[in-house]
Amino acid sequence: MLKAITLTDIPSSFTWKPEDSVDVGDYESISFVFGFRGEKNIPFMFVNPPESQMFWPYSLGGDSGGYHYMKLNGFWKDTVQFRRAFNFHLGVGQYQDENGNRPTDDDGKYFFVQNWFTLTIPANFKIEDSITTEITLRMNIEKWFITPYVYNHNVWGPDIMENQKAMNMVKENGFDVFTISKILNK
Protein backbone atom coordinates (compact mmCIF):
# COMPACT_ATOMS: atom_id res chain seq x y z
CA MET A 1 0.00 0.00 0.00
CA LEU A 2 1.30 3.42 -0.90
CA LYS A 3 1.39 5.93 1.90
CA ALA A 4 1.12 9.45 0.58
CA ILE A 5 -1.22 12.40 0.56
CA THR A 6 -1.10 14.28 -2.70
CA LEU A 7 -2.79 17.48 -3.72
CA THR A 8 -4.00 17.63 -7.26
CA ASP A 9 -4.00 21.24 -8.38
CA ILE A 10 -4.88 21.06 -12.00
CA PRO A 11 -5.86 23.03 -14.99
CA SER A 12 -6.42 19.82 -16.90
CA SER A 13 -4.04 17.04 -15.99
CA PHE A 14 -1.56 16.12 -13.31
CA THR A 15 1.15 13.51 -13.05
CA TRP A 16 2.00 11.97 -9.70
CA LYS A 17 4.87 9.57 -9.19
CA PRO A 18 4.68 7.82 -5.84
CA GLU A 19 7.97 7.78 -4.01
CA ASP A 20 7.35 4.46 -2.31
CA SER A 21 8.11 1.28 -4.22
CA VAL A 22 5.24 -0.89 -5.38
CA ASP A 23 5.25 -4.67 -5.01
CA VAL A 24 5.61 -6.67 -8.19
CA GLY A 25 2.54 -8.65 -9.11
CA ASP A 26 -0.92 -8.72 -10.60
CA TYR A 27 -3.47 -6.17 -9.46
CA GLU A 28 -7.23 -6.11 -9.76
CA SER A 29 -8.13 -2.63 -8.58
CA ILE A 30 -6.94 0.70 -7.24
CA SER A 31 -8.25 2.08 -3.98
CA PHE A 32 -7.75 5.50 -2.50
CA VAL A 33 -9.26 7.82 0.05
CA PHE A 34 -10.83 10.94 -1.40
CA GLY A 35 -10.10 13.67 1.13
CA PHE A 36 -8.54 12.82 4.48
CA ARG A 37 -9.31 10.34 7.18
CA GLY A 38 -10.22 12.41 10.21
CA GLU A 39 -7.13 11.56 12.23
CA LYS A 40 -4.94 12.67 9.33
CA ASN A 41 -6.72 15.96 8.64
CA ILE A 42 -4.77 17.98 11.16
CA PRO A 43 -5.02 21.79 11.17
CA PHE A 44 -1.78 23.55 10.26
CA MET A 45 -0.05 20.34 9.15
CA PHE A 46 0.68 21.89 5.75
CA VAL A 47 2.86 24.98 5.90
CA ASN A 48 3.68 25.41 2.20
CA PRO A 49 1.44 26.43 -0.67
CA PRO A 50 -0.51 25.15 -2.51
CA GLU A 51 -1.52 22.69 0.24
CA SER A 52 -1.64 25.38 2.92
CA GLN A 53 -4.15 27.30 0.82
CA MET A 54 -6.58 24.40 1.12
CA PHE A 55 -7.11 25.04 4.83
CA TRP A 56 -10.65 24.51 6.17
CA PRO A 57 -11.60 26.99 8.92
CA TYR A 58 -11.32 25.56 12.40
CA SER A 59 -14.81 26.76 13.29
CA LEU A 60 -16.17 24.63 10.44
CA GLY A 61 -14.06 21.52 10.92
CA GLY A 62 -12.54 21.33 14.36
CA ASP A 63 -9.44 19.33 15.22
CA SER A 64 -10.08 16.72 12.51
CA GLY A 65 -11.01 19.10 9.73
CA GLY A 66 -7.87 20.96 8.80
CA TYR A 67 -8.22 21.05 5.03
CA HIS A 68 -10.62 21.06 2.11
CA TYR A 69 -10.95 17.76 0.27
CA MET A 70 -11.84 19.57 -2.90
CA LYS A 71 -12.41 23.05 -4.30
CA LEU A 72 -14.35 23.10 -7.54
CA ASN A 73 -15.27 26.65 -8.57
CA GLY A 74 -17.23 27.74 -11.58
CA PHE A 75 -20.47 29.22 -12.87
CA TRP A 76 -23.99 27.99 -13.51
CA LYS A 77 -27.02 29.54 -15.17
CA ASP A 78 -29.88 29.99 -12.77
CA THR A 79 -33.62 29.83 -13.47
CA VAL A 80 -33.53 33.13 -15.35
CA GLN A 81 -30.36 32.18 -17.20
CA PHE A 82 -28.20 34.53 -15.14
CA ARG A 83 -24.62 33.33 -14.82
CA ARG A 84 -23.88 32.79 -11.16
CA ALA A 85 -20.75 31.62 -9.39
CA PHE A 86 -20.55 28.45 -7.33
CA ASN A 87 -17.97 27.15 -4.88
CA PHE A 88 -18.38 23.38 -4.79
CA HIS A 89 -16.16 22.68 -1.81
CA LEU A 90 -16.06 19.42 0.09
CA GLY A 91 -14.63 18.81 3.53
CA VAL A 92 -15.66 18.17 7.11
CA GLY A 93 -19.27 19.06 7.85
CA GLN A 94 -20.92 20.53 10.92
CA TYR A 95 -23.39 18.30 12.78
CA GLN A 96 -26.82 19.80 13.26
CA ASP A 97 -29.77 18.31 15.11
CA GLU A 98 -33.26 18.02 13.63
CA ASN A 99 -33.97 21.61 14.63
CA GLY A 100 -30.94 22.92 12.80
CA ASN A 101 -29.04 23.62 16.03
CA ARG A 102 -25.42 22.69 16.61
CA PRO A 103 -25.14 20.82 19.90
CA THR A 104 -21.89 20.77 21.86
CA ASP A 105 -20.17 18.28 24.12
CA ASP A 106 -19.44 18.83 27.81
CA ASP A 107 -16.39 20.91 26.88
CA GLY A 108 -18.44 23.16 24.65
CA LYS A 109 -17.00 21.76 21.44
CA TYR A 110 -19.14 21.25 18.36
CA PHE A 111 -19.61 17.90 16.63
CA PHE A 112 -18.44 17.41 13.09
CA VAL A 113 -19.16 14.98 10.28
CA GLN A 114 -16.41 13.33 8.27
CA ASN A 115 -17.19 13.31 4.57
CA TRP A 116 -14.14 11.49 3.23
CA PHE A 117 -14.71 8.24 1.43
CA THR A 118 -12.77 5.32 0.01
CA LEU A 119 -13.02 4.49 -3.64
CA THR A 120 -12.17 1.17 -5.22
CA ILE A 121 -11.87 1.16 -9.00
CA PRO A 122 -11.56 -2.19 -10.81
CA ALA A 123 -8.42 -2.29 -12.92
CA ASN A 124 -6.42 -5.27 -14.10
CA PHE A 125 -2.74 -4.49 -14.46
CA LYS A 126 0.64 -5.89 -13.69
CA ILE A 127 3.55 -4.28 -11.87
CA GLU A 128 6.83 -5.60 -13.17
CA ASP A 129 10.41 -4.98 -12.17
CA SER A 130 12.23 -2.19 -14.08
CA ILE A 131 9.06 -1.22 -15.92
CA THR A 132 7.03 1.93 -15.35
CA THR A 133 3.30 1.41 -15.19
CA GLU A 134 1.37 4.52 -16.14
CA ILE A 135 -2.21 4.69 -14.93
CA THR A 136 -4.47 7.49 -16.13
CA LEU A 137 -7.09 8.32 -13.53
CA ARG A 138 -9.95 10.35 -14.94
CA MET A 139 -12.27 12.58 -12.94
CA ASN A 140 -15.54 12.91 -14.82
CA ILE A 141 -16.61 16.27 -13.44
CA GLU A 142 -20.24 16.05 -14.44
CA LYS A 143 -20.71 12.94 -12.31
CA TRP A 144 -20.37 15.00 -9.14
CA PHE A 145 -23.68 16.51 -10.09
CA ILE A 146 -25.64 13.57 -11.54
CA THR A 147 -25.52 10.16 -9.93
CA PRO A 148 -27.19 8.93 -7.86
CA TYR A 149 -28.59 12.40 -7.08
CA VAL A 150 -29.14 15.24 -9.49
CA TYR A 151 -27.46 18.18 -7.83
CA ASN A 152 -29.29 21.42 -8.46
CA HIS A 153 -27.45 24.66 -7.73
CA ASN A 154 -30.77 26.47 -7.85
CA VAL A 155 -31.72 24.45 -4.77
CA TRP A 156 -28.43 24.35 -2.87
CA GLY A 157 -27.11 27.78 -3.79
CA PRO A 158 -23.55 28.89 -4.46
CA ASP A 159 -21.75 27.33 -1.50
CA ILE A 160 -21.96 24.20 0.65
CA MET A 161 -19.18 24.22 3.25
CA GLU A 162 -21.77 24.90 5.96
CA ASN A 163 -24.44 22.64 4.49
CA GLN A 164 -23.91 19.06 5.58
CA LYS A 165 -26.97 17.83 3.68
CA ALA A 166 -25.51 19.13 0.44
CA MET A 167 -22.02 17.81 1.21
CA ASN A 168 -23.43 14.40 2.04
CA MET A 169 -25.13 14.37 -1.36
CA VAL A 170 -21.85 15.35 -3.00
CA LYS A 171 -20.07 12.56 -1.17
CA GLU A 172 -22.61 10.00 -2.33
CA ASN A 173 -22.30 11.27 -5.89
CA GLY A 174 -18.53 10.86 -5.66
CA PHE A 175 -18.34 7.09 -5.87
CA ASP A 176 -18.52 6.92 -9.65
CA VAL A 177 -16.67 10.11 -10.51
CA PHE A 178 -13.31 8.46 -11.01
CA THR A 179 -12.48 5.94 -13.70
CA ILE A 180 -9.31 4.42 -15.04
CA SER A 181 -9.06 5.53 -18.62
CA LYS A 182 -5.69 4.04 -19.56
CA ILE A 183 -3.00 1.73 -18.25
CA LEU A 184 0.36 1.60 -20.00
CA ASN A 185 3.50 -0.33 -19.24
CA LYS A 186 6.65 1.43 -20.41
Added chain:
Amino acid sequence: MKKLKVILILAGVLPVLKAILFPVFFVSVGTTFMLSSCCDTCDNPPIDTFAATPYEWPTPAGNKPWFPTLMNIPSDNPMTVEGVELGRYLFYDTRLSGRQPCEMQMSCATCHIQEHSFEVGIDNPRFPDGVTRGLPDDQYPEGKPTPHFNMPFINLVFNMNGYLWNGMIHSSNPNLGNAAYGVPAEPQYHLRNIESLVWMGIHAQHEINGTVDMTVNMIKTITKNPDYPKLFKAAYGTEEINYDRISKAIAQFIRSLISYNSKYHKWIRKEIPNLTPAEYRGYTLFMSEKGDCFHCHGNPVFLTTNLFYNNGLDTLFNDPRDHFGFTKNPMDKGAYKAPTLINCELTAPYMRDGRFKTLEEVISHYSEGVQYSAYINPLMKWASHGGNQLTETEKADLLAFLKTLTDYDFITNPAYSRPADLKTGCE
Protein backbone atom coordinates in the same frame (compact mmCIF):
# COMPACT_ATOMS: atom_id res chain seq x y z
CA MET B 1 13.08 -0.54 -9.69
CA LYS B 2 9.36 -0.80 -9.75
CA LYS B 3 7.77 2.43 -10.89
CA LEU B 4 4.23 3.71 -10.85
CA LYS B 5 3.03 6.89 -12.44
CA VAL B 6 -0.51 8.16 -12.06
CA ILE B 7 -1.82 10.70 -14.50
CA LEU B 8 -5.00 12.45 -13.49
CA ILE B 9 -7.10 14.14 -16.12
CA LEU B 10 -10.33 16.01 -15.95
CA ALA B 11 -13.08 15.21 -18.34
CA GLY B 12 -16.70 15.79 -18.95
CA VAL B 13 -18.80 18.45 -20.56
CA LEU B 14 -21.39 19.77 -18.16
CA PRO B 15 -24.76 20.18 -19.82
CA VAL B 16 -25.97 22.76 -17.35
CA LEU B 17 -22.79 24.33 -16.06
CA LYS B 18 -20.44 26.53 -17.98
CA ALA B 19 -16.94 25.12 -18.00
CA ILE B 20 -14.97 27.73 -16.13
CA LEU B 21 -13.64 25.43 -13.51
CA PHE B 22 -10.73 25.69 -11.17
CA PRO B 23 -10.68 22.22 -9.73
CA VAL B 24 -8.41 21.60 -6.78
CA PHE B 25 -8.80 18.50 -4.65
CA PHE B 26 -6.90 16.12 -2.41
CA VAL B 27 -6.43 12.46 -3.18
CA SER B 28 -5.21 10.86 -0.02
CA VAL B 29 -3.55 7.47 0.06
CA GLY B 30 -1.82 7.61 3.39
CA THR B 31 1.07 9.53 4.83
CA THR B 32 1.87 13.20 4.28
CA PHE B 33 4.78 14.23 2.14
CA MET B 34 6.09 17.74 1.86
CA LEU B 35 7.39 19.86 -0.96
CA SER B 36 10.37 22.02 -0.20
CA SER B 37 12.89 24.07 -2.06
CA CYS B 38 15.37 26.64 -0.88
CA CYS B 39 16.04 28.73 -3.98
CA ASP B 40 13.98 30.29 -6.66
CA THR B 41 16.61 31.40 -9.11
CA CYS B 42 19.86 29.53 -9.40
CA ASP B 43 21.33 31.27 -12.45
CA ASN B 44 24.24 33.02 -10.76
CA PRO B 45 26.93 31.56 -8.59
CA PRO B 46 26.55 32.48 -4.91
CA ILE B 47 28.40 35.50 -3.65
CA ASP B 48 31.38 34.74 -1.49
CA THR B 49 29.95 35.36 1.97
CA PHE B 50 32.82 33.93 3.96
CA ALA B 51 32.83 36.95 6.29
CA ALA B 52 29.05 37.14 6.73
CA THR B 53 26.88 35.61 9.42
CA PRO B 54 23.94 33.45 8.37
CA TYR B 55 20.65 35.14 9.18
CA GLU B 56 18.42 33.52 11.76
CA TRP B 57 14.71 33.81 11.15
CA PRO B 58 12.31 34.64 13.96
CA THR B 59 10.28 31.70 15.20
CA PRO B 60 6.90 32.23 16.80
CA ALA B 61 6.25 30.45 20.06
CA GLY B 62 4.05 27.38 20.05
CA ASN B 63 4.30 23.75 19.06
CA LYS B 64 3.09 24.13 15.51
CA PRO B 65 5.32 24.78 12.48
CA TRP B 66 3.84 28.22 11.83
CA PHE B 67 6.03 29.33 8.95
CA PRO B 68 6.49 27.75 5.52
CA THR B 69 9.70 25.94 4.77
CA LEU B 70 9.41 27.21 1.22
CA MET B 71 11.03 30.65 1.10
CA ASN B 72 11.54 32.84 -1.93
CA ILE B 73 15.29 33.38 -1.56
CA PRO B 74 17.44 33.17 -4.69
CA SER B 75 20.57 31.08 -4.33
CA ASP B 76 22.76 33.99 -5.40
CA ASN B 77 21.56 36.14 -2.49
CA PRO B 78 21.58 34.16 0.75
CA MET B 79 20.38 35.99 3.84
CA THR B 80 23.11 37.25 6.17
CA VAL B 81 23.07 39.48 9.22
CA GLU B 82 25.48 41.90 7.57
CA GLY B 83 23.56 41.87 4.28
CA VAL B 84 20.30 42.67 6.02
CA GLU B 85 21.93 45.48 8.00
CA LEU B 86 23.49 47.03 4.91
CA GLY B 87 20.12 46.75 3.22
CA ARG B 88 18.46 48.55 6.12
CA TYR B 89 20.79 51.55 5.71
CA LEU B 90 20.27 51.66 1.96
CA PHE B 91 16.49 51.26 2.32
CA TYR B 92 16.32 54.36 4.49
CA ASP B 93 19.08 56.42 2.87
CA THR B 94 17.41 59.07 0.73
CA ARG B 95 20.65 59.59 -1.17
CA LEU B 96 19.68 56.38 -2.93
CA SER B 97 18.19 58.79 -5.46
CA GLY B 98 21.73 59.62 -6.54
CA ARG B 99 21.21 63.32 -5.89
CA GLN B 100 22.25 65.55 -2.99
CA PRO B 101 19.68 68.40 -2.81
CA CYS B 102 17.15 67.49 -0.15
CA GLU B 103 14.16 68.03 -2.45
CA MET B 104 15.68 65.50 -4.84
CA GLN B 105 16.42 62.82 -2.27
CA MET B 106 14.24 59.73 -2.06
CA SER B 107 14.64 56.21 -0.82
CA CYS B 108 12.45 53.14 -0.46
CA ALA B 109 11.42 54.41 2.97
CA THR B 110 10.06 57.63 1.53
CA CYS B 111 7.01 55.69 0.37
CA HIS B 112 7.28 52.53 2.48
CA ILE B 113 6.87 53.64 6.09
CA GLN B 114 7.26 51.26 8.99
CA GLU B 115 4.35 52.58 11.06
CA HIS B 116 2.11 51.92 8.09
CA SER B 117 3.37 48.36 7.61
CA PHE B 118 5.76 49.74 5.01
CA GLU B 119 3.00 51.28 2.96
CA VAL B 120 2.73 55.02 2.39
CA GLY B 121 -0.10 55.78 4.82
CA ILE B 122 -3.12 57.95 4.21
CA ASP B 123 -1.73 60.69 6.49
CA ASN B 124 1.65 60.94 4.80
CA PRO B 125 2.70 64.63 4.92
CA ARG B 126 4.58 64.35 1.63
CA PHE B 127 1.88 62.38 -0.19
CA PRO B 128 -1.63 63.58 0.68
CA ASP B 129 -4.21 60.81 0.67
CA GLY B 130 -1.45 58.30 0.05
CA VAL B 131 -0.97 59.26 -3.60
CA THR B 132 2.73 58.71 -4.15
CA ARG B 133 4.63 60.62 -6.79
CA GLY B 134 8.07 60.34 -8.29
CA LEU B 135 10.78 62.91 -8.01
CA PRO B 136 10.05 65.95 -10.19
CA ASP B 137 11.36 66.54 -13.66
CA ASP B 138 10.59 68.89 -16.55
CA GLN B 139 7.66 66.77 -17.68
CA TYR B 140 6.15 66.40 -14.19
CA PRO B 141 7.18 69.36 -12.01
CA GLU B 142 5.03 67.94 -9.16
CA GLY B 143 6.32 64.40 -9.74
CA LYS B 144 4.59 61.75 -11.84
CA PRO B 145 1.85 59.91 -9.91
CA THR B 146 2.50 56.26 -9.26
CA PRO B 147 0.00 54.21 -11.30
CA HIS B 148 -0.83 51.91 -8.41
CA PHE B 149 -0.85 52.44 -4.68
CA ASN B 150 1.68 50.73 -2.45
CA MET B 151 1.52 47.19 -1.27
CA PRO B 152 2.89 46.40 2.18
CA PHE B 153 6.38 44.98 2.65
CA ILE B 154 5.42 42.22 5.02
CA ASN B 155 6.16 38.48 4.95
CA LEU B 156 7.23 38.78 1.29
CA VAL B 157 9.81 36.03 1.65
CA PHE B 158 6.97 33.49 1.85
CA ASN B 159 5.35 34.69 -1.38
CA MET B 160 6.03 32.30 -4.27
CA ASN B 161 3.33 33.70 -6.55
CA GLY B 162 4.79 36.94 -7.83
CA TYR B 163 5.18 40.49 -6.55
CA LEU B 164 3.32 43.72 -7.32
CA TRP B 165 -0.41 43.98 -7.80
CA ASN B 166 -0.21 42.02 -11.05
CA GLY B 167 2.41 39.47 -10.03
CA MET B 168 4.78 40.32 -12.86
CA ILE B 169 7.85 40.09 -10.65
CA HIS B 170 7.90 36.32 -10.81
CA SER B 171 10.41 33.51 -11.23
CA SER B 172 8.85 32.70 -14.60
CA ASN B 173 9.33 36.17 -16.08
CA PRO B 174 11.99 35.85 -18.81
CA ASN B 175 12.31 39.56 -19.51
CA LEU B 176 15.33 41.71 -18.73
CA GLY B 177 15.57 45.45 -18.31
CA ASN B 178 13.09 48.00 -19.56
CA ALA B 179 13.74 50.10 -22.65
CA ALA B 180 11.20 52.71 -21.57
CA TYR B 181 13.13 53.16 -18.32
CA GLY B 182 16.49 53.20 -20.11
CA VAL B 183 17.51 50.00 -18.38
CA PRO B 184 19.45 47.55 -20.57
CA ALA B 185 18.49 43.90 -21.01
CA GLU B 186 21.22 42.56 -18.75
CA PRO B 187 20.98 39.66 -16.28
CA GLN B 188 21.15 41.84 -13.15
CA TYR B 189 18.07 43.74 -14.37
CA HIS B 190 15.78 40.71 -14.24
CA LEU B 191 12.12 40.71 -13.24
CA ARG B 192 12.12 37.58 -11.13
CA ASN B 193 12.34 38.61 -7.52
CA ILE B 194 12.48 41.38 -4.94
CA GLU B 195 15.90 42.46 -6.27
CA SER B 196 14.06 43.61 -9.40
CA LEU B 197 12.05 46.14 -7.41
CA VAL B 198 15.25 48.09 -6.70
CA TRP B 199 16.22 48.97 -10.26
CA MET B 200 12.59 49.47 -11.13
CA GLY B 201 12.15 51.84 -8.23
CA ILE B 202 15.34 53.74 -9.00
CA HIS B 203 14.57 54.21 -12.69
CA ALA B 204 10.76 54.58 -12.75
CA GLN B 205 9.73 58.15 -13.49
CA HIS B 206 6.89 57.71 -10.99
CA GLU B 207 9.31 56.65 -8.25
CA ILE B 208 12.93 57.69 -7.68
CA ASN B 209 13.24 58.85 -11.31
CA GLY B 210 16.99 58.34 -11.43
CA THR B 211 19.51 55.85 -12.76
CA VAL B 212 21.44 53.02 -11.14
CA ASP B 213 24.67 54.72 -12.19
CA MET B 214 23.71 57.85 -10.26
CA THR B 215 22.78 55.72 -7.25
CA VAL B 216 26.01 53.73 -7.30
CA ASN B 217 28.16 56.83 -7.78
CA MET B 218 26.43 58.53 -4.85
CA ILE B 219 26.70 55.59 -2.47
CA LYS B 220 30.40 55.29 -3.31
CA THR B 221 31.00 58.81 -1.95
CA ILE B 222 29.52 58.07 1.49
CA THR B 223 32.09 57.01 4.05
CA LYS B 224 30.52 58.39 7.21
CA ASN B 225 27.12 57.89 8.83
CA PRO B 226 27.32 55.31 7.54
CA ASP B 227 30.67 54.08 6.41
CA TYR B 228 29.39 52.23 3.35
CA PRO B 229 32.71 50.69 2.32
CA LYS B 230 32.88 49.11 5.76
CA LEU B 231 29.28 47.85 5.55
CA PHE B 232 29.86 46.41 2.09
CA LYS B 233 33.05 44.74 3.29
CA ALA B 234 31.16 43.11 6.17
CA ALA B 235 28.36 41.90 3.88
CA TYR B 236 30.32 40.86 0.82
CA GLY B 237 33.95 40.59 1.84
CA THR B 238 34.86 43.54 -0.40
CA GLU B 239 34.49 47.29 -0.24
CA GLU B 240 33.58 47.40 -3.92
CA ILE B 241 30.18 49.02 -4.34
CA ASN B 242 28.08 48.16 -7.35
CA TYR B 243 24.39 47.99 -8.23
CA ASP B 244 24.20 44.21 -7.89
CA ARG B 245 25.24 44.36 -4.24
CA ILE B 246 23.03 47.36 -3.51
CA SER B 247 19.96 45.60 -4.86
CA LYS B 248 20.75 42.35 -3.08
CA ALA B 249 21.26 44.05 0.25
CA ILE B 250 17.99 45.96 0.00
CA ALA B 251 16.23 42.76 -1.04
CA GLN B 252 17.65 40.98 2.01
CA PHE B 253 16.32 43.70 4.29
CA ILE B 254 12.87 43.55 2.68
CA ARG B 255 12.82 39.76 3.04
CA SER B 256 13.66 40.11 6.73
CA LEU B 257 10.41 42.02 7.39
CA ILE B 258 8.30 39.39 9.15
CA SER B 259 5.03 40.05 10.97
CA TYR B 260 3.39 37.41 13.18
CA ASN B 261 2.58 39.02 16.54
CA SER B 262 -0.79 40.65 16.14
CA LYS B 263 -3.47 40.03 18.77
CA TYR B 264 -5.03 37.49 16.38
CA HIS B 265 -1.73 35.62 15.97
CA LYS B 266 -1.20 35.48 19.70
CA TRP B 267 -4.74 34.16 20.13
CA ILE B 268 -4.39 31.35 17.58
CA ARG B 269 -1.10 30.41 19.21
CA LYS B 270 -2.97 30.35 22.54
CA GLU B 271 -0.68 32.99 24.06
CA ILE B 272 -3.75 35.01 24.99
CA PRO B 273 -6.98 33.30 26.01
CA ASN B 274 -9.71 35.22 24.25
CA LEU B 275 -10.76 37.75 21.71
CA THR B 276 -13.57 40.08 22.70
CA PRO B 277 -17.08 38.84 21.81
CA ALA B 278 -17.28 41.23 18.86
CA GLU B 279 -13.81 40.26 17.65
CA TYR B 280 -14.69 36.57 17.90
CA ARG B 281 -17.95 37.04 16.03
CA GLY B 282 -16.00 38.91 13.38
CA TYR B 283 -13.46 36.08 13.17
CA THR B 284 -16.23 33.54 12.77
CA LEU B 285 -17.81 35.65 10.05
CA PHE B 286 -14.43 36.08 8.31
CA MET B 287 -14.01 32.29 8.31
CA SER B 288 -17.58 31.51 7.19
CA GLU B 289 -19.09 31.19 3.75
CA LYS B 290 -21.20 34.24 4.42
CA GLY B 291 -18.35 36.64 5.11
CA ASP B 292 -16.03 34.42 3.08
CA CYS B 293 -12.96 36.56 3.44
CA PHE B 294 -10.83 33.48 4.03
CA HIS B 295 -10.91 31.98 0.54
CA CYS B 296 -8.87 34.91 -0.84
CA HIS B 297 -7.33 36.32 2.33
CA GLY B 298 -6.79 32.85 3.72
CA ASN B 299 -3.87 31.02 5.05
CA PRO B 300 -4.65 31.61 8.69
CA VAL B 301 -1.08 32.74 9.43
CA PHE B 302 -0.47 35.23 6.62
CA LEU B 303 -4.04 36.31 5.82
CA THR B 304 -3.42 36.08 2.09
CA THR B 305 -3.17 33.37 -0.53
CA ASN B 306 -0.86 35.65 -2.56
CA LEU B 307 -3.06 34.82 -5.53
CA PHE B 308 -4.98 37.07 -7.91
CA TYR B 309 -8.69 37.76 -8.11
CA ASN B 310 -11.17 40.00 -9.85
CA ASN B 311 -13.07 41.16 -6.78
CA GLY B 312 -15.86 43.05 -8.47
CA LEU B 313 -14.53 46.61 -8.28
CA ASP B 314 -15.31 47.44 -11.90
CA THR B 315 -17.08 46.29 -15.03
CA LEU B 316 -14.60 47.68 -17.55
CA PHE B 317 -10.97 46.60 -17.53
CA ASN B 318 -8.34 48.63 -19.35
CA ASP B 319 -5.52 48.78 -16.83
CA PRO B 320 -2.39 47.40 -18.54
CA ARG B 321 -1.03 46.58 -15.10
CA ASP B 322 -3.64 44.01 -14.08
CA HIS B 323 -2.84 40.30 -13.82
CA PHE B 324 -3.96 39.81 -17.44
CA GLY B 325 -1.23 42.26 -18.43
CA PHE B 326 1.27 39.69 -17.19
CA THR B 327 -0.37 36.34 -17.89
CA LYS B 328 -2.32 37.24 -21.06
CA ASN B 329 -5.03 34.87 -19.82
CA PRO B 330 -8.33 36.64 -20.59
CA MET B 331 -9.84 35.27 -17.37
CA ASP B 332 -7.32 37.43 -15.46
CA LYS B 333 -8.80 40.69 -16.63
CA GLY B 334 -9.35 42.98 -13.70
CA ALA B 335 -7.58 40.56 -11.36
CA TYR B 336 -5.09 41.82 -8.77
CA LYS B 337 -3.26 40.27 -5.87
CA ALA B 338 -5.17 39.79 -2.65
CA PRO B 339 -2.83 41.54 -0.19
CA THR B 340 -2.25 40.41 3.34
CA LEU B 341 -4.72 41.75 5.84
CA ILE B 342 -2.11 41.83 8.59
CA ASN B 343 -1.88 45.46 9.69
CA CYS B 344 -4.72 46.42 7.35
CA GLU B 345 -5.85 48.93 9.97
CA LEU B 346 -2.69 50.88 9.13
CA THR B 347 -2.55 50.58 5.35
CA ALA B 348 -5.24 52.88 3.96
CA PRO B 349 -6.05 53.76 1.25
CA TYR B 350 -7.19 50.41 -0.08
CA MET B 351 -7.18 48.58 -3.42
CA ARG B 352 -4.63 49.14 -6.16
CA ASP B 353 -6.07 52.57 -6.96
CA GLY B 354 -6.67 53.64 -3.38
CA ARG B 355 -10.39 54.17 -3.97
CA PHE B 356 -11.38 53.22 -0.45
CA LYS B 357 -10.12 55.42 2.38
CA THR B 358 -11.36 53.34 5.29
CA LEU B 359 -11.88 49.71 6.21
CA GLU B 360 -15.57 50.49 6.59
CA GLU B 361 -15.68 51.38 2.89
CA VAL B 362 -13.92 48.13 2.00
CA ILE B 363 -16.41 46.10 4.04
CA SER B 364 -19.31 47.94 2.42
CA HIS B 365 -17.91 47.13 -1.01
CA TYR B 366 -17.97 43.41 -0.30
CA SER B 367 -21.36 43.73 1.38
CA GLU B 368 -23.33 45.59 -1.26
CA GLY B 369 -20.94 47.20 -3.74
CA VAL B 370 -19.65 44.26 -5.80
CA GLN B 371 -20.01 44.73 -9.53
CA TYR B 372 -20.67 41.65 -11.60
CA SER B 373 -18.77 41.09 -14.84
CA ALA B 374 -17.81 38.18 -17.06
CA TYR B 375 -14.39 38.19 -15.41
CA ILE B 376 -15.43 38.16 -11.79
CA ASN B 377 -13.72 35.45 -9.80
CA PRO B 378 -16.14 32.64 -8.85
CA LEU B 379 -15.10 33.01 -5.22
CA MET B 380 -17.10 36.27 -5.35
CA LYS B 381 -20.17 34.09 -5.29
CA TRP B 382 -22.48 36.82 -4.01
CA ALA B 383 -21.67 39.13 -6.90
CA SER B 384 -25.06 38.52 -8.47
CA HIS B 385 -26.58 40.03 -5.29
CA GLY B 386 -24.14 42.92 -5.17
CA GLY B 387 -22.29 41.31 -2.30
CA ASN B 388 -22.80 39.25 0.86
CA GLN B 389 -25.34 41.67 2.34
CA LEU B 390 -23.95 42.01 5.85
CA THR B 391 -25.97 43.60 8.63
CA GLU B 392 -24.60 46.66 10.41
CA THR B 393 -23.76 44.48 13.39
CA GLU B 394 -21.90 42.02 11.18
CA LYS B 395 -19.94 44.86 9.60
CA ALA B 396 -18.96 46.17 13.01
CA ASP B 397 -17.91 42.70 14.18
CA LEU B 398 -15.84 42.13 11.05
CA LEU B 399 -14.14 45.49 11.57
CA ALA B 400 -13.39 44.57 15.16
CA PHE B 401 -11.73 41.36 14.00
CA LEU B 402 -9.70 43.10 11.29
CA LYS B 403 -8.28 45.40 13.94
CA THR B 404 -6.93 42.38 15.83
CA LEU B 405 -4.57 41.85 12.89
CA THR B 406 -2.46 44.88 13.81
CA ASP B 407 1.05 43.84 14.82
CA TYR B 408 2.39 46.61 17.04
CA ASP B 409 5.65 44.73 17.53
CA PHE B 410 6.29 44.85 13.79
CA ILE B 411 5.70 48.56 13.35
CA THR B 412 7.97 49.43 16.25
CA ASN B 413 10.66 46.79 15.83
CA PRO B 414 13.99 48.68 15.87
CA ALA B 415 15.53 46.02 13.62
CA TYR B 416 13.22 47.32 10.90
CA SER B 417 13.58 51.03 11.73
CA ARG B 418 15.68 53.83 10.34
CA PRO B 419 19.24 53.47 11.68
CA ALA B 420 19.82 56.08 14.34
CA ASP B 421 23.25 57.01 12.99
CA LEU B 422 22.13 57.47 9.39
CA LYS B 423 22.78 61.12 8.46
CA THR B 424 21.79 62.30 5.01
CA GLY B 425 21.96 66.02 5.73
CA CYS B 426 18.21 66.30 5.24
CA GLU B 427 16.96 65.20 8.67
